[in-house]
Amino acid sequence: MIFTEILxxxxxxxxxxxxxxxxxxxxxxxxxxxxxxxxxxxxxxxQFGQLSFVTAVDLMAANNIEMVYRxxxxxxxxxxxxxxxxxxxxxxxxxxxxxxxxADWHERETSEMFGxxxxxxxxxxxxxxPDGIDMPLRKDFKCADMTPLPKV
Numbered sequence: 001m002i003f004t005e006i007l008x009x010x011x012x013x014x015x016x017x018x019x020x021x022x023x024x025x026x027x028x029x030x031x032x033x034x035x036x037x038x039x040x041x042x043x044x045x046x047q048f049g050q051l052s053f054v055t056a057v058d059l060m061a062a063n064n065i066e067m068v069y070r071x072x073x074x075x076x077x078x079x080x081x082x083x084x085x086x087x088x089x090x091x092x093x094x095x096x097x098x099x100x101x102x103a104d105w106h107e108r109e110t111s112e113m114f115g116x117x118x119x120x121x122x123x124x125x126x127x128x129x130p131d132g133i134d135m136p137l138r139k140d141f142k143c144a145d146m147t148p149l150p151k152v
Contacts, residue, residue: 001076009046010080014038027081032067032093035084039069039096042082047075054096054106056114058088060139065091065114086116095121113137 003026007019010028014037018029030038042048048071057066067084086093095118096103107118108127115135118124135141 001073001078003080006046006078006080010038010041013041013045022081025079025081027083029083029085032084032086035067035069035082036094036096036099038082039071040099042071042080043099046073048073048078048080050074051096051100051102051106052079054103054110056091056110056116056137058114058138059085060088063088065116067093067110067116069096091116092119093117094119097122 003021003024006026007016007028010016010026014030014034016028016030020027050072052070052072053068055068057068059066062085064085065088067086069082069084071080071082072078084093091114093116095107097107104121104123105127107116107121108123108125110116111118111121111124112126112129113135114137129136133143136143
């Protein structure tokens with residue numbers, strides 16, 4: 001399935017705020033309030049049965065944390081990327097663990113690395129980092145042990 005077909009089917013059922021094609025893969029931005037509905041639709045109605053990953057990107061200049069969900073369909077051999085812009089000061093989004101159980105660890109890692117709170121997550125405990133290290137993948141992260149690299 002090509003990205004325009006996926007986009008048309010997605011737009012027929014859900015509001016797509018923005019979209020673009022990147023190397024033949026649809027990237028679609030949706031509302032944070034609708035993430036469970038959109039991911040559920042892609043899995044159940046469009047056969048995107050694999051959640052490849054969940055992560056985030058710190059868009060500090062825009063004051064956003066952008067959630068990134070990549071799904072794959074074994075039936076159509078297609079990928080789709082769903083993105084959600086969250087307020088950087090209070091990044092919160094509903095968990096999708098009830099749709100994809102593999103989201104559990106992806107969301108826990110994203111929570112630790114970027115500070116995103118996944119509402120109703122079944123196990124919000126820390127996964128990787130020791131206490132005292134919070135949100136190291138944010139662009140404004142500071143740590144006493146860090147030594148800045150020389151400017152070239």
